Amino acid sequence: MTGQVRTVDGRVAGRRGQATRQKLLDCLGEMLNSSPYRDVRVIDVARKAGTSPATFYQYFPDVEGAVLELAESMARDSASLSELVAGRSWAGRSGRQAAEDLVEGFLSFWRKNDAILRVVDLGAAEGDKRFHKIRTRILNSVANPLADSVKDLQAKGRGVDPDVSAPAVAGSLVAMLAAAASQQKGFQSSGVKQSELRPSLALLVHLGVTGRKPAK
Template sequence: MLGHASQGTDQLPMMGPAGSLTTVTSEVLALDGRALGKRGAATRRRLLDATAKLLETHGVRDLRVVDIAREVGTSPATFYQYFREVEDAVLALSAEVGEDLAPLKELLARPWDDERGLASARELVDAFVGYWDTHRAVLRTRNLAAQEGDQRFRDGRNKALRPLREGLARKVEDAQRNGRVASEITPMAAAAALAAMMERMAAFHVELEMWGVERTDLVETTARIIYQTVTGEVR
């Protein structure tokens, strides 16, 4: 069984303007239940950063505690003060990067039924692709674990994507009330399909470049599909 991530005082990254990272404070505890001091929180942060870095070149099943400890310049015993195993650290990283989607709520809260609607959809897709580019290794690992049946990673993925799905579903509902989208379309089903499309496009946009699809092409096309689906309008 995979271990559960501990909670305590740590600095979690959030996406700020232009994709920059800001921080929020979250409570973290060591595995023995002790509250982490400033030094302990810093050590835990270094272990998580090292795990994220190593995931770029290692699969989670191939990554060992000793590899992470060596990257930080500490011992495996130190790692086990904070995490039960490698997957435990990856789960903590997954929870962190999920928070980086929070700024997308503002884009979804904007009205899309005016002349700026398509631009907002475009910003949404561009930000989502940038989010995947920044956290690709962690997100790929999270999704693989979810697909393999790990319920905790599945729950984490669903929690991260919930604001996106719910925001898109509300757009469909609004358009249906105004008679612009067919009543036969189920808002949440449409939103789930669009979110899945965004995730796949973001995950594989580099591969699509081999077929002549540039990033700007992918963003524009995906944004227009989303905009037309949720508003019923063509621009």
């Protein structure tokens, strides 16, 4: 049956077991908000969830395995980011709104998942292919439809120069958004307000996609 939750040894978890497993994941997610990934121990997660390490090991091989479950869940949720771009008009004021919606949605997604995204970035940077694959899925949920938008404008004789690679433009814009999103707290400490950051990013996105400043 699709959606079955299994224990490490392959048994199908019942409703109570699924609830325990989810509580362990929820507690781990909370701990990642306040503790470095490498410092989180199985016994601490189990204690926070009100259960034992033995129970934890019924569902996950180790902390990293549980983190990967959280990351996979987040990657599935990132599919909704595609809706911020797919099918949107980039003409006139609609284009301005599309750019603003993309920036707002992207930054909000990053803030909501900041703790697990930091772990994903760390794993990817260290060469772990599992984390790299998850990070790529998340970024591609925006990069792919964004590239389609650039191609569509190029085909109509609008947007950026037709000799420019649409995937390269889209990938560059998404990399910029990811870098900015991961540094939101850093921007604030440097005196850059969120109210200033969003329109600046939206301007750059609009310029990248259309080759023009957004309509007022």
